[in-house]
Amino acid sequence: MAFKSQDLSVIAYANGFTLWHYTTPDLAAEVDTSGYFNDAATMLRVGDMILANTDTDSGLSSGILHISANDGGTVDVDNMTAVGGADSD
Structure with missing residues (x-):
């Protein structure tokens, strides 16, 4: 699929840093x-x-x-660092 701007939202902004949230049916390997x-x-x-x-x-x-690179037209992100894990309970 492709990036959808409506699925990207700001969570917090401070001191020139923004924390975003993005949700998508795309696989992590596509998104990163x-x-x-x-x-x-x-x-x-x-x-x-x-x-x-x-x-x-x-x-x-x-x-x-x-976000590891942005030359004003091409954005690159590092591979997704997974959070969460197996729930053994």
């Missing part, structure tokens, strides 16, 4: 590909972080994406 967030290049800054819920239509993966 260079260029996925290009349509948000004017909003996302290097160092910002995105709390992401991916694969929402079948498996749900949650994690953190770090």
Whole structure:
């Protein structure tokens, strides 16, 4: 699929840093590909972080994406760092 701006929202902003939330049925491997967030290049800054819920239509993966590069047109994020784990209870 593709990035949808309506699924990206600000959670907090302070001192030039923004914490975002993004939800999508896309897989984490798609979302953390260079260029996925290009349509948000004017909003996302290097160092910002995105709390992401991916694969929402079948498996749900949650994690953190770090904006590692933004040249004003191409946005790159590091691979998603997963959060959560197996619930043994």
